[in-house]
Amino acid sequence: MQPRDLSDHVAYEAGRGIEEVARELGRDPAEFVKLASNENPLGPSPAATVAIREAALDASSYPKAAHADLTAAIADRWEVENEQVWLANGGDGAIDYLSRATLEPDDEILVPDPGFAYYGMSARFHHGDVAEYALSRADDFAQTAETVLEAYDGERIVWVTSPHNPSGSTMPLEEIDRLAAETDEETLVVVDEAYGEFADVDSAIDLLEGRDGFDARDDVAVLRTFSKAFGLAGVRLGYAVVPEAWADAYARVNTPFAASELACRAGLAALEDDQHVERTVETTLESRTAMCEGIDAHVWPSEGNFVLVDVGDATAIADAMQERGVIVRDCTSFGLPGCIRITCGTAEETERAVETLNELLAEGVGESERSGEVTDT
Numbered sequence: 001m002q003p004r005d006l007s008d009h010v011a012y013e014a015g016r017g018i019e020e021v022a023r024e025l026g027r028d029p030a031e032f033v034k035l036a037s038n039e040n041p042l043g044p045s046p047a048a049t050v051a052i053r054e055a056a057l058d059a060s061s062y063p064k065a066a067h068a069d070l071t072a073a074i075a076d077r078w079e080v081e082n083e084q085v086w087l088a089n090g091g092d093g094a095i096d097y098l099s100r101a102t103l104e105p106d107d108e109i110l111v112p113d114p115g116f117a118y119y120g121m122s123a124r125f126h127h128g129d130v131a132e133y134a135l136s137r138a139d140d141f142a143q144t145a146e147t148v149l150e151a152y153d154g155e156r157i158v159w160v161t162s163p164h165n166p167s168g169s170t171m172p173l174e175e176i177d178r179l180a181a182e183t184d185e186e187t188l189v190v191v192d193e194a195y196g197e198f199a200d201v202d203s204a205i206d207l208l209e210g211r212d213g214f215d216a217r218d219d220v221a222v223l224r225t226f227s228k229a230f231g232l233a234g235v236r237l238g239y240a241v242v243p244e245a246w247a248d249a250y251a252r253v254n255t256p257f258a259a260s261e262l263a264c265r266a267g268l269a270a271l272e273d274d275q276h277v278e279r280t281v282e283t284t285l286e287s288r289t290a291m292c293e294g295i296d297a298h299v300w301p302s303e304g305n306f307v308l309v310d311v312g313d314a315t316a317i318a319d320a321m322q323e324r325g326v327i328v329r330d331c332t333s334f335g336l337p338g339c340i341r342i343t344c345g346t347a348e349e350t351e352r353a354v355e356t357l358n359e360l361l362a363e364g365v366g367e368s369e370r371s372g373e374v375t376d377t
């Protein structure tokens with residue numbers, strides 16, 4: 001017996017964990033800081049950890065009330081109807097629901113390159129195909145309707161990541177509105193706002209609701225997650241906000257009880273804990289500024305909780321930083337072999353990352369690549 005032909009499918013490459021790296025190098029995990037997966041350096045909201053402990057006693061029941069309560073709390077926060085909130089097992093789970101709800105076999109989606117791998121993986125699981133639009137490094141990964149429309153050819157879903165992973169660039173709402181208007185009626189524009197809390201821009205939920213001077217649209221959806229600003233990457237909780245016109249599709253595509261009792265209770269507590277999100281955003285902005293100002297290499301301006309740095313030879317630098325105890329993301333797998341992505345950390349973590357990177361740059365690690373021809377993506 002064999003699985004179906006998976007030759008077009010690629011495995012997701014996650015940032016590396018401390019345990020994994022320490023074991024491989026035969027070192028003490030305490031020597032490392034991890035700035036590779038855009039996790040929250042302050043940990044989960046303390047209120048959420050209390051909620052998880054309390055919810056443990058209900059772990060034998062299927063989540064029903066908790067699911068309904070969290071859906072209502074999120075709907076309330078964004079001033080949308082409950083049906084418009086599609087809770088899922090992480091933002092990635094919500095990507096699957098959008099694929100399931102829209103893609104027929106052989107339908108195509110359009111994704112940014114460089115970009116987040118899971119959009120394409122999900123489309124392929126659902127027997128769809130993937131086309132790409134280029135965000136140009138030479139143009140600082142600028143995101144406009146035009147950059148997408150140049151590549152657009154009637155795809156069923158167009159993915160916009162704003163703030164964009166791994167560059168940190170954003171697409172203004174006016175441009176997203178134009179993109180949705182100029183693509184076909186049956187094309188859905190999904191705006192992935194996994195890093196929305198860190199950005200100084202309004203949510204594209206304004207577009208589907210027709211707020212702030214925009215006409216309401218039924219072809220825009222928004223993705224959000226509890227993994228980043230809320231510090232709950234380990235519980236797996238995210239959601240899509242979709243137009244009211246087709247929001248009832250959720251009942252027919254969702255995996256029963258996709259968001260667990262523990263996840264829903266943690267999410268409810270975290271949503272209430274404004275203080276934790278504020279502290280997280282503050283810490284992130286300080287770290288972002290410190291890295292932009294302190295790193296002796298080109299750092300792209302970022303609206304996310306990470307920065308992209310032009311280091312020449314990403315693998316050489318990432319390996320050498322890891323050797324010195326700082327785990328960062330080599331962006332070769334994003335198609336950017338010259339760049340690393342560093343997650344914003346606490347003040348100490350940030351200082352250690354900046355110092356370690358600057359030492360290596362001064363020692364000339366990765367230099368031959370830096371001075372040579374830089375490949376554009």
Ligand SMILES: *Cc1c(COP(=O)(O)O)cnc(C)c1O
Pocket residue numbers: 089090091092093116161165192194224225226227233236237238
């Ligand atoms: C982290 C991330 C997500 C969601 O991750 P989950 O942990 O599944 O919620 C979605 N999109 C982008 C671009 C991300 O970086």
